Every structure is written in C-alpha cells, then in structure tokens.
Amino acid sequence: xxxxxxxxxxxxxxxxxxxxxxxxxxxxxxxxxxxxxxxxxxxxxxxxxxxxxxxxxxxxxxxxxxxxxxxxxxxxxxxxxxxxxxxxxxxxxxxxxxxxxxxxxxxxxxxxxxxxxxxxxxxxxxxxxxxxxxxxxxxxxxxxxxxxxxxxxxxxxxxxxxxxxxxxxxxxxxxxxxxxxxxxxxxxxxxxxxxxxxxxxxxxxxxxxxxxxxxxxxxxxxxxxxxxxxxxxxxxxxxxxxxxxxxxxxxxxxxxxxxxxxxxxxxxxxxxxxxxxxxxxxxxxxxxxxxxxxxxxxxxxxxxxxxxxxxxxxxxxxxxxxxxxxxx
Amino acid sequence: xxxxxxxxxxxxxxxxxxxxxxxxxxxxxxxxxxxxxxxxxxxxxxxxxxxxxxxxxxxxxxxxxxxxxxxxxxxxxxxxxxxxxxxxxxxxxxxxxxxxxxxxxxxxxxxxxxxxxxxxxxxxxxxxxxxxxxxxxxxxxxxxxxxxxxxxxxxxxxxxxxxxxxxxxxxxxxxxxxxxxxxxxxxxxxxxxxxxxxxxxxxxxxxxxxxxxxxxxxxxxxxxxxxxxxxxxxxxxxxxxxxxxxxxxxxxxxxxxxxxxxxxxxxxxxxxxxxxxxxxxxxxxx
Numbered sequence: 001x002x003x004x005x006x007x008x009x010x011x012x013x014x015x016x017x018x019x020x021x022x023x024x025x026x027x028x029x030x031x032x033x034x035x036x037x038x039x040x041x042x043x044x045x046x047x048x049x050x051x052x053x054x055x056x057x058x059x060x061x062x063x064x065x066x067x068x069x070x071x072x073x074x075x076x077x078x079x080x081x082x083x084x085x086x087x088x089x090x091x092x093x094x095x096x097x098x099x100x101x102x103x104x105x106x107x108x109x110x111x112x113x114x115x116x117x118x119x120x121x122x123x124x125x126x127x128x129x130x131x132x133x134x135x136x137x138x139x140x141x142x143x144x145x146x147x148x149x150x151x152x153x154x155x156x157x158x159x160x161x162x163x164x165x166x167x168x169x170x171x172x173x174x175x176x177x178x179x180x181x182x183x184x185x186x187x188x189x190x191x192x193x194x195x196x197x198x199x200x201x202x203x204x205x206x207x208x209x210x211x212x213x214x215x216x217x218x219x220x221x222x223x224x225x226x227x228x229x230x231x232x233x234x235x236x237x238x239x240x241x242x243x244x245x246x247x248x249x250x251x252x253x254x255x256x257x258x259x260x261x262x263x264x265x266x267x268x269x270x271x272x273x274x275x276x277x278x279x280x281x282x283x284x285x286x287x288x289x290x291x292x293x294x295x296x297x298x299x300x301x302x303x304x305x306x307x308x309x310x311x312x313x314x315x316x317x318x319x320x321x322x323x324x325x326x327x328x
Numbered sequence: 329x330x331x332x333x334x335x336x337x338x339x340x341x342x343x344x345x346x347x348x349x350x351x352x353x354x355x356x357x358x359x360x361x362x363x364x365x366x367x368x369x370x371x372x373x374x375x376x377x378x379x380x381x382x383x384x385x386x387x388x389x390x391x392x393x394x395x396x397x398x399x400x401x402x403x404x405x406x407x408x409x410x411x412x413x414x415x416x417x418x419x420x421x422x423x424x425x426x427x428x429x430x431x432x433x434x435x436x437x438x439x440x441x442x443x444x445x446x447x448x449x450x451x452x453x454x455x456x457x458x459x460x461x462x463x464x465x466x467x468x469x470x471x472x473x474x475x476x477x478x479x480x481x482x483x484x485x486x487x488x489x490x491x492x493x494x495x496x497x498x499x500x501x502x503x504x505x506x507x508x509x510x511x512x513x514x515x516x517x518x519x520x521x522x523x524x525x526x527x528x529x530x531x532x533x534x535x536x537x538x539x540x541x542x543x544x545x546x547x548x549x550x551x552x553x554x555x556x557x558x559x560x561x562x563x564x565x566x567x568x569x570x571x572x573x574x575x576x577x578x579x580x581x582x583x584x585x586x587x588x589x590x591x592x593x594x595x596x597x598x599x600x601x602x603x604x605x606x607x608x609x610x611x612x613x614x
Contacts, residue, residue: 053421057421059420059421059424059425061424106599106602106603107602109602110602110606112420113363113420114558114602114606116363116420116424117554117555117558117598118602120551120554121551121555121598124551124591124595125592125595128588128589128591128592132588132589251428254425254428258425287440288440290432290435291436291437291440293432294430294431294432294433294436295429295433297425297426297428297429297432298411298426298430298433301422301425301429302411302414302415302422302426305422
C-alpha cells in the first residue's frame with residue numbers, strides 16, 4: 001500500500017499526532033471538542049468497516065447493528081452490574097463479534113446482492129428487537145444514565161472522565177490503538193488473504209486461501225471493533241436507543257470509507273474526521289443536508305471510487321506499480 | 329377461525345402492491361444486472377405525484393393516476409439514460425452505493441417539497457365499506473386487486489407474444505447473444521426501466537388511497553421489494569409476483585401471532601429461503 005504510506009510519512013504523522021495532543025487547547029472544551037470525540041468514535045467504525053468493505057470486498061450494510069449491539073451491551077452491563085468502560089469496552093466487542101460469528105455462519109454462504117440484503121435485514125431485525133423487547137431495552141425510550149469511567153487510585157490520583165478533555169484523551173488513545181491494530185491486521189498475511197478474497201475469490205480458493213474462514217475472520221474482527229466503538233459511544237453519550245440501528249448510521253460509515261478511500265485504512269480515518277466536521281460546517285442548510293450528502297456519495301462512487309487518498313495519489317505521484325484499489 | 333378469509337384478503341391486497349414493485353425490480357436486476365436500491369422511491373414518487381395532482385392541482389383521481397404514472401416513467405427514462413448508464417457494468421458495490429445515494433436524495437427531495445406529514449390520496453369511490461362473502465373490504469382494495477390482475481395479464485401477453493416481449497426475454501437469458509442477433513439493448517433497457525418505475529408508481533397511487541403517503545415509504549418499499557426478489561428468485565417475472573403475494577400473506581398472518589414483529593416475518597422468510605433454497609423459491613436452478 002504505497003499510496004497510504006506516502007500520505008502517512010513520518011513528518012506528517014508527527015505533526016498530526018502533535019495536533020491531536022494539543023487539540024483541547026486549540027478548540028476549547030466546548031461543542032467543538034464534542035465533535036472531535038464523536039469523530040474519534042466514527043474513526044473506529046469507519047476503519048473497522050474498511051476491513052470488511054475495502055479489504056475483503058464484502059459490502060455489509062449492517063455494520064451499525066454491531067455498533068448498536070455494542071452500545072446496548074455496554075449500557076446494560078453498566079446499568080445492571082455497574083461495569084466501567086474498561087470492562088465493557090472488551091465485553092461489548094466480544095458480544096458483537098459473537099453475534100457476527102453466528103450471523104456469519106448464515107450470511108457468508110452467499111455473496112453479491114444476497115449478502116447485501118441479508119446484512120440490511122439483520123440490522124432491521126436488531127432494530128425491531130431493540131424496539132419491542134421493552135423489558136430489556138425499554139424500547140423507544142432507550143436506556144439513559146450510562147456514566148463515563150472514573151480512574152481512581154487511592155491516595156495517588158482521581159480522574160473523572162466525565163470531563164470532556166479527559167474523555168477526549170481517552171477516546172484518542174482507544175481510537176489510536178484500534179486503528180493501529182486494524183492497520184496491523186490489514187498488513188499481515190491475514191490482510192493479504194482478505195485482498196485475495198476481494199480480488200478473485202475462486203483464484204484465492206485455488207491458491208490455498210480458505211476464503212470462507214477469511215471472510216468470517218473479517219466479519220468477526222470488524223464487528224469486534226464496531227462493538228467496542230459502541231461501548232465508547234454509550235459511555236460518552238450516556239444514552240442508547242434503537243435509533244442506533246438506523247440505516248443512516250451505516251450510510252454515514254460507508255460515506256466515510258468511500259470519501260477517504262476504501263482499502264487504505266488511513267483513508268477512512270480522514271473520511272471519518274472530515275465527514276463529522278462537514279455536517280457541522282453545513283449546519284446552515286440543515287434541510288438540504290442529506291440531499292447534499294447523498295449527492296456527494298453519488299459523485300464519489302461514480303467518478304472517484306478510490307476516494308480522497310486515491311485522488312491525492314493520482315495528482316501527486318506517478319501511478320504506483322503496486323495494488324490499486326479495485327472494486328469489490 | 330372465521331377471521332381467516334379476512335386476513336387472507338388483506339394479505340393479498342398488500343401482496344399485490346409488493347408484486348407490482350418487485351416485478352420492476354426483478355426486471356431491472358435480471359436485465360441490467362443492477363441492484364437498484366432506489367426502486368422503492370418510484371413507488372413513493374408515484375404516490376406523491378398523485379397526491380399533489382389530485383389534492384393541490386385538483387385533477388380527478390383517474391387523470392391523476394395516469395399522469396403520475398407517466399411522470400414517474402419519464403423520470404425513470406431520464407435516470408436510466410444518465411446515472412444508470414454510468415453504472416452499467418460497474419461492480420456490485422458501486423451500483424448498490426450509488427443507488428442508495430440516489431434513494432436518500434429522492435427521499436429528502438420529497439421531504440423538502442411535500443413535508444414529513446403523512447398525506448392521503450382521496451378515493452375515487454363514494455361508497456365506504458362493502459361486504460363480500462363475509463369479507464369486509466373497500467372499493468379501493470378491490471381496484472388494487474383488479475389492476476394487479478390486469479397488469480400481470482398484460483405483462484404476460486406482452487412478454488410472450490409481442491416482438492419486444494420476446495426480445496426482452498432473449499436479453500434476460502443471454503445479453504451478448506441477444507445483442508449479436510440485432511436486438512437494440514439500449515432501447516430495451518430504457519423501456520424495461522420505465523415500465524418497472526411505472527408499475528412501482530402505480531402501486532404507490534393505489535396504496536396511497538388505502539394507507540398514507542409519506543417520504544419514508546420508499547425506503548421501506550425497497551427493502552420489501554428486495555425481500556420479495558430474494559424469496560421469489562431473480563430468474564423470472566413470475567417469481568416476483570408469486571413472491572410478492574407470498575410476502576403479503578405471510579405478513580398478514582404474522583400479524584395475528586405477533587403484531588409488533590409483523591415486519592420481521594419477511595426477514596425470517598428471507599433467511600429461511602437463503603438457507604434452504606438460495607436461488608429463491610421459484611429460481612431456475614433450485
């Protein structure tokens with residue numbers, strides 16, 4: 001992935017890192033920091049979806065279901081058992097990946113439009129359950145009152161993450177760790193096999209790649225990070241509702257992946273940040289916002305399917321000899 | 329048990345609308361190899377055009393019906409000639425995402441033009457309820473059934489006996505071979521797309537007299553139509569019609585068992601079909 005490496009050259013990397021560290025001093029701890037935290041949650045979601053859509057070529061339209069499942073898991077564990085974020089982060093991820101594994105047994109046997117439909121259907125079933133299982137989820141009312149964690153070592157320190165800058169650093173650490181791990185996976189032999197699955201499943205199969213297992217791995221791993229993001233979101237937002245299952249969340253994540261450039265990891269990170277800021281910048285035209293977004297997505301898909309990273313590479317450097325982001 | 333005929337009838341009426349929407353989707357998918365996630369928006373547009381023509385402009389119902397169906401067909405022609413021509417031969421993910429974007433665009437366009445409030449198309453009939461063989465119904469529902477039967481009959485005859493119909497079936501089976509023997513593929517694509525859009529619009533107008541018209545109805549219709557296509561199989565028009573009726577009936581009876589999970593019935597149906605008959609219940613190779 002030469003192009004991505006060029007964008008993330010060491011100097012840029014350091015500058016961006018520094019910027020992220022001092023961000024609360026630059027933009028204050030008000031509404032802008034809230035947007036920054038939200039965008040960090042979406043960074044995890046978009047990169048995890050990239051593993052599935054960009055690397056493995058499995059177009060899942062149900063990614064937000066894993067996000068919502070993670071958020072509900074965190075909410076229930078906190079409200080019933082008082083589990084803090086440190087635990088729910090992993091349990092939410094585990095619950096989401098367990099569901100993904102079970103679902104994968106069912107949906108990964110089909111490809112193409114059938115897979116797409118099945119993933120939509122799954123998210124809708126999740127929403128119906130969240131709506132109707134009122135004993136557990138309180139239905140449309142949702143579950144309020146999930147608190148951010150408190151880090152307390154007696155006599156040494158007491159850090160309450162309810163303060164926004166504190167939560168920002170927490171989210172930054174979690175998001176950075178997630179992106180690093182996802183990057184590692186994508187650039188490991190497992191990631192190469194995912195690309196093989198995307199490029200030509202039969203050829204991959206013939207070359208000894210267990211495509212079904214790789215597809216399942218991609219599905220489970222991406223669900224883990226989506227669930228983890230759900231937990232982070234629940235503890236930050238303090239409230240979860242069936243709306244999290246809405247198709248519009250999935251569309252948002254897909255726009256982020258495509259805007260940045262699918263199959264590059266760094267692209268979806270950029271896409272997630274841009275696409276959380278952009279809606280705020282376009283606040284004035286609230287009525288026409290979704291129309292503008294859908295037009296952006298439409299134009300991107302038709303004219304720039306390789307996204308911003310691809311565009312930058314196209315204009316800055318000779319075409320790289322390596323892999324090009326091919327279509328799923 | 330005497331409520332069963334009533335549920336059967338209600339299921340058939342809703343199933344007819346699913347069938348009308350799904351037939352077009354099947355045709356577009358089978359012919360052009362594009363999974364059109366904006367198809368349900370034609371249904372929504374048809375309903376809103378008819379609402380606008382009859383309630384705001386003041387046309388009578390029948391004129392409104394014809395004009396809105398024709399208008400949606402024209403919109404279909406324009407879209408097919410522009411966007412869908414770009415998407416021809418594109419990968420599945422590109423066409424899915426592009427049509428989803430189109431769908432969101434159209435839905436929000438309707439939201440901005442007509443507002444989010446549910447509207448109703450006035451029925452052309454004066455009389456309210458009728459009772460037939462112990463089934464309570466309205467003339468609107470009977471019209472829905474009647475027109476669906478007419479449409480299916482016309483489609484059947486058209487596909488079987490006219491020159492264009494034969495060309496469509498040939499293209500459906502083997503696109504390249506059909507083009508080789510001199511069939512004008514571009515013309516057929518546009519025609520099929522327009523007819524598919526028109527049928528969805530027709531369903532929208534007819535159902536708009538029975539239920540309500542609102543911008544969000546298109547997305548739901550798309551999902552239902554894809555369920556129908558998956559259940560019925562993509563290899564034949566008949567599958568779309570049978571699948572539509574089946575889904576309508578299944579939902580109607582599902583509502584008896586668990587009203588709040590009515591919509592889940594279709595989902596479960598899809599899962600079962602994909603598990604046991606992945607090519608659809610009426611699929612060619614099943």
